[in-house]
Amino acid sequence: xxxxxMKEMLEKAKEERYGVGQFNLNNLEYAQAIxxxxxxxxxxxxxxxxxxxxxYMGGFNVVVDMVKALMKSYGTTVPVAIHLDHxxxxxxxxxxxxxxxxxxxIDASHDPLEENIALTKKxxxxxxxxxxxxxxxxxxxxxxxxxxxxxxxxxxxxIPAECKKLVxxxxxxxxxxxxxxxxxxxxGEPNLGFDRMEEIMGIVDKPLVLHGGTGIPTADIKKxxxxxxxxxxxxxxxxxxxxxxxxAVLAEKPELYDPRKYLGPGRDAIKxxxxxxxxxxxxxxxx
Numbered sequence: 454x455x456x457x458x459m460k461e462m463l464e465k466a467k468e469e470r471y472g473v474g475q476f477n478l479n480n481l482e483y484a485q486a487i488x489x490x491x492x493x494x495x496x497x498x499x500x501x502x503x504x505x506x507x508x509y510m511g512g513f514n515v516v517v518d519m520v521k522a523l524m525k526s527y528g529t530t531v532p533v534a535i536h537l538d539h540x541x542x543x544x545x546x547x548x549x550x551x552x553x554x555x556x557x558x559i560d561a562s563h564d565p566l567e568e569n570i571a572l573t574k575k576x577x578x579x580x581x582x583x584x585x586x587x588x589x590x591x592x593x594x595x596x597x598x599x600x601x602x603x604x605x606x607x608x609x610x611x612i613p614a615e616c617k618k619l620v621x622x623x624x625x626x627x628x629x630x631x632x633x634x635x636x637x638x639x640x641g642e643p644n645l646g647f648d649r650m651e652e653i654m655g656i657v658d659k660p661l662v663l664h665g666g667t668g669i670p671t672a673d674i675k676k677x678x679x680x681x682x683x684x685x686x687x688x689x690x691x692x693x694x695x696x697x698x699x700x701a702v703l704a705e706k707p708e709l710y711d712p713r714k715y716l717g718p719g720r721d722a723i724k725x726x727x728x729x730x731x732x733x734x735x736x737x738x739x740x
Contacts, residue, residue, distance in 0.1 A: 454530070457555055463586075466736065470735070472674065473498065474496075474666075476691060476728050477691070491731070492527060494738070498533055516552075526579075535555055550585050555585055559576040560590050562589055562631065570618070576682040587592075589627075613653050616657050628659045644673075668689075695722055699715050
């Protein structure tokens with residue numbers, strides 16, 4: 454099956470009240486694990502790629518070719534989107550689009566509203582010509598995502614009226630309002646702004662995105678889904694699972710040097726984590 458835009462899969466998820474996971478790629482093992490999990494669970498899936506991870510893997514073209522080759526080798530039948538996570542500029546979004554990404558996020562949440570709208574509109578115009586979906590963000594999600602660090606004091610909830618203005622003026626496909634989630638591990642208990650989420654869903658007729666899905670209780674995930682959240686981003690939890698498995702293997706067999714012998718168990722740990730998340734989000738058997 455060819456790569457697809459995430460627009461249709463998320464509109465379906467919003468309508469049927471389940472969430473599609475965005476699981477970030479960091480290397481070959483992540484791509485293997487996530488694609489294997491998606492096929493076994495018969496779940497649609499979004500492969501997130503940050504700019505930093507893209508550089509690490511050799512560039513956007515390498516990422517797309519790797520994923521396509523794996524999908525061909527595995528005989529993948531479920532919908533798969535490759536998504537630029539937190540694109541920092543029009544140029545980076547354009548680079549991803551031309552490399553074959555089927556979705557991009559333009560993150561101008563640090564800019565004033567009018568500048569965010571202008572940049573997002575420009576990305577949408579290019580992306581839609583190529584059949585590529587676009588995600589935009591308003592407000593600021595705390596924590597660290599790749600090269601982006603937002604201190605707690607800088608984090609800010611999205612304002613509903615501004616959310617409607619941005620979505621209406623840009624024709625963006627998917628919308629990420631910052632509502633109390635964080636990138637990376639939580640320092641305390643998650644505190645999502647459900648009242649504001651419900652208000653935004655009432656005036657913004659687009660699938661919503663929850664960034665920083667690691668560490669949020671299942672009950673909160675399901676509540677967010679009930680308010681129109683259709684895309685849930687997970688990266689840190691997979692990294693924790695992989696690192697724990699690799700450390701366990703090397704602690705038991707410190708003489709090991711063949712990377713397949715310790716990265717393989719790490720890949721299996723990622724796969725099990727992704728399967729668990731797909732079942733939690735309700736996307737299993739929705740392909």
